[in-house]
Amino acid sequence: MLQHSQVKGPGIGLLGISKGGDLCISMASFLKGITATVIINGSVANVGAVLRYKDITIPPLGINQKRIKIDKSGIADIVDVLNNPLEGADRQSFIPLEKAEGHFLFIVGKDDHNWKSEFFATEASNRLQAHGKEKPAIVCYPGAGHYIEPPFSPMCSASMHVVGNPVIWGGEPKAHSVAQVDAWQKIQAFFHKHLSGKQCVTGKL
Template identity: 40%
Template structure:
């Protein structure tokens, strides 16, 4: 009897699953399909075909995919190769607390042509639940003063490192990464900065006192281990995160994912200080053959060494982890990180680490997330090109997620020295 198993069948979305088929004929060719329906009813699917070994087994930890959405040995390939049926749809979890994503994996007894839906009954199937929040983590809506955020607090006694999590200019309040960080032992504040409730979609200024208010709120929580906090941020969020690290003494560890080292658009304002954005060249906006818009060279002039829009990173007291996708098509993040590091070096600083990933795109998410090569930014552009090549991008996601947690723990957890 053919059996398809997934171990475990319910786990966090950033943890691996062992998929195995048994009871097949020796050297039988089979096709494995994965499907997922998101909270808006959008479907994502992936497929690959395999050949059973001499005892009629396909173990994805060892067996190479012979074709489909990927080839070679990739135990989690069916998850990270999930692709939307509707172009430019990004897989995004909105309710992290009450329901998991359910990935249905089906086995068919021979190779099938590439198609989004298969109507024939599978030989075997299994459903895997992928959660964004571990059992025991508490989710708290925060509407205190101007702060618009969600706080995730791990269970148990004792204090833990505090982290602010921010996304980019698409706006809204995304909780998926913050809930995962809390699931791994961080008190994490998912912080909105635009396009959410009473926050403007396109702010006319970046008021750093708002972010200072959020940092102080987090530090005052009894579960948070001070004296400083960390930041995990991407794109526009990384621009703000860098500015926070420079101006706010509360910020001592900053993870900057594919961000600029200068003020992109709206000026940064802090206690009378104003940092104005640089110039940009709209004629350098390009569209590829799929209609995706590249902003890759638009801000080249803003990043020139003597531009007043360049953020004075050398004034920051904390540590930086730059994460760069070298195939980022939205901004030239590799050059921007390089320039920020050179700026630190010129001032005798060594408070940085660079992780630069060939083939990785702009949207570097937690492990096993599907590659998103393009999506819309409401009010800005209907089809932004994020870039990335499938296999190197997902490998970068897996590696960088481990390094992010190591970096935050290193710089947010005091070293206890033994006394003799």
């Protein structure tokens, strides 16, 4: 990426949502030159499949499908499906983000029904600080669901999921829309600050 003509450098910024969030955390943890990483409702544990990098293997966080709740219309609520990455063998799935050299911003929808994003962001902060690293920025939005997309995108309250069922993503329309606008400003401010060294006029972080 640093060799690309449209990449200014000297660092790289990453932005990931949902599963893309834990992939970005993994990249920031293992690759050089990652200066700023934004995670929108992502996990701090590896989710879904085994992650391999050189001689490192990180197993996926365990799940328990018995914790899926199905409503009258057949839509699943999977917020409790994932195991706790702080317990037992599932601790091996925790991504070693303390190895990262850059800065983190966690965007959290407090009504996320895909997984417990606020818990993941808090544990990421705890782990970073326990290793003497900078406390990450965490911005929480009450009433916002899982997919906090760019401003004015239609809110996706439910859709099909890789689990094979339609699932609820959470969110209340007005609060979610407000979160989209504010989060986008804060994301831009974060990247301006840590990639260009310039303060963005709006969305100060």
